[in-house]
Each structure stands twice: as C-alpha cells, then as structure tokens.
Amino acid sequence: MSRITLFFILLFSSLSASASVTVYAASSLTNVMNDIVDAYQNKTGERVRVSYAGSSSLARQIENGAPADIYLSANTKWMDYLIEKDEIEADTKVDLLRNSLVLIASKTTPTENTWQWFLGQKGLRLSMADPRHVPAGIYGKQSLEKQYRWSEVKDNIASGNNVRSALLFVERDEAPLGIVYKTDALLSKNVTIVEEFPADSHDPIVYPMAIVKKKNSDEVAAFYRYLLSESAKDTFISYGFTTI
Incomplete structure (x- = not known):
C-alpha cells in the first residue's frame, strides 16, 4: 500500500x-x-x-x-x-x-474551425483526463481514435487525474481545448462547447x-x-x- x-x-x-x-x-x-x-x-x-x-x-x-x-x-x-x-x-x-462527451474551448480559442486551428498551432495541448486510467480520458481516447484524430494529438495531451482537472486547465486558459463530460461543461461559464462527440464513437458512458x-x-x-x-x-x- x-x-x-x-x-x-x-x-x-x-x-x-x-x-x-x-x-x-x-x-x-x-x-x-x-x-x-x-x-x-x-x-x-x-x-x-x-x-x-x-x-x-x-x-x-x-x-x-x-x-x-x-x-x-x-x-x-x-x-x-x-x-x-x-x-x-x-x-x-x-x-x-x-452522460455524453464534448470538446470544449477556452474564452480565447476560436470557435469556428476550432480543430483545424488547433492542429495548425505549435506547442498547444489538449486537456483531458488521463486516458490510461480515468473514464473520461478513456472515452475521449476511444472517440479520437474512432474519428482518426488521436494520432494528431497523442503527443500533446495535458493529462489530468480526473475530469474536473481537465476542465480547470481550459477554464484557466492553460489549454485551448479540452475533452470533458457534457454535464461538467454545462456548469462552467468560462468554456464553450465546440462539439459533442458521437455516442457511437466511444463506449456508452454509464x-x-x-x-x-x-x-x-x-x-x-x-x-x-x-x-x-x-x-x-x-x-x-x-x-x-x-x-x-
């Protein structure tokens, strides 16, 4: 122990x-x-x-x-x-x-063509819960893999020990984008929901x-x-x- x-x-x-x-x-x-x-x-x-x-x-x-x-x-x-x-x-x-999974943006992040904008920048990180252990991160990785996005961002992940940590990174503008549960995003006045991930792109969030x-x-x-x-x-x- x-x-x-x-x-x-x-x-x-x-x-x-x-x-x-x-x-x-x-x-x-x-x-x-x-x-x-x-x-x-x-x-x-x-x-x-x-x-x-x-x-x-x-x-x-x-x-x-x-x-x-x-x-x-x-x-x-x-x-x-x-x-x-x-x-x-x-x-x-x-x-x-x-629950469902969403992509969120900080207040300073463009809300049009957001994903393309993000990929065109250097040194920026995508905030999400640890995709090795934490459910929100596991679901997020599954969805990104299904949408052929994971290979583009896997080396630029800001990993949190829970989904609230991932939300906080984006709220503080320490990361321009993040993946969190929809329920968490709805609670925050400091982030914008850019898109909701398709339910069939990850295991059911139960x-x-x-x-x-x-x-x-x-x-x-x-x-x-x-x-x-x-x-x-x-x-x-x-x-x-x-x-x-």
Whole structure:
C-alpha cells in the first residue's frame, strides 16, 4: 500500500466517523451529488459524506480498505474490477446514469474551425483526463481514435487525474481545448462547447452504483434507495444527466 493511499484511508476514516453514510463518487458528480446530499440530510437528518476523485483512484482506495459504503463510478470497468475483487455487494449494482462527451474551448480559442486551428498551432495541448486510467480520458481516447484524430494529438495531451482537472486547465486558459463530460461543461461559464462527440464513437458512458461489501446497513440502504428515487432522478436530470 502506498503512503498516499494510506493517507487518504486514514483521512477519510476520521472524516466519516461522524457520518451515517460515506459515498465514494466520480468527480463529475460533484455538484449534483452535493445537491442531492443536502436535500437528503434536510429531509432525514442523517449525515452523508461524499469523497470525490477519479473512479480508478476511488476503486483502488476501496480495494485497500478505505471506509466507503457506496461506490458511484463513471464507468463499468472499475465497478467490475471491485466486483472481481469481492469488494462490492454484487446484487446491489445498478446502472444509474448516462452522460455524453464534448470538446470544449477556452474564452480565447476560436470557435469556428476550432480543430483545424488547433492542429495548425505549435506547442498547444489538449486537456483531458488521463486516458490510461480515468473514464473520461478513456472515452475521449476511444472517440479520437474512432474519428482518426488521436494520432494528431497523442503527443500533446495535458493529462489530468480526473475530469474536473481537465476542465480547470481550459477554464484557466492553460489549454485551448479540452475533452470533458457534457454535464461538467454545462456548469462552467468560462468554456464553450465546440462539439459533442458521437455516442457511437466511444463506449456508452454509464455510471453504475453499488454498496461496498459488508456495508449494507439500514442507513446505507436508505440513502442507496434515495439515489434511485424520483426526487434524486429529477436532480440528476437538471444537471444534464440521463437516468436509466
């Protein structure tokens, strides 16, 4: 176990001690989950704490004993990984949401013929989540390969450890273009959506949810059910997600 992993386990162990439920959720769910948690806490008085990071990082933390009760991933790969490791109550796995992928531009980037403009420049980088491990980056690479663009940019990637990092690079104009989820782009006033990638150019962007092994308490089950409720679905939809 790395020192960094151990640090996060100890940190969230202390933070979650005061919470009834601890959720590990993909970074792209930050805003919508904050709203859902606030509504649930106001309704029930139960304390819910959410830790946000890349799905791969969260899965590794859970594998190493981090105190998560519910895992919400941005792709099925890392959920299946934890199921294979027997870290998940497999019968609680449910596909909760869908998302889409977009190309975004900073405020100083031309919004016409943007891709051609980008390729004509020197030293510019395309911001995206790490295409080796992070779901948003994996989907982005798949789409670029399908559109025969990957070979043109693979050596000029500004790689973030999660999709919010990729968004931030473009918001700060540290990268002229980026690939993020549509829901993240819609939250930002500092980027422009240039195009939405075809849904058939990458694997379906599915967010599965499940309860972590031996964590199926009454409090955990209650919040799990709330995430499947019509109230939660309405909130997810208001942020641009599609519910399943």
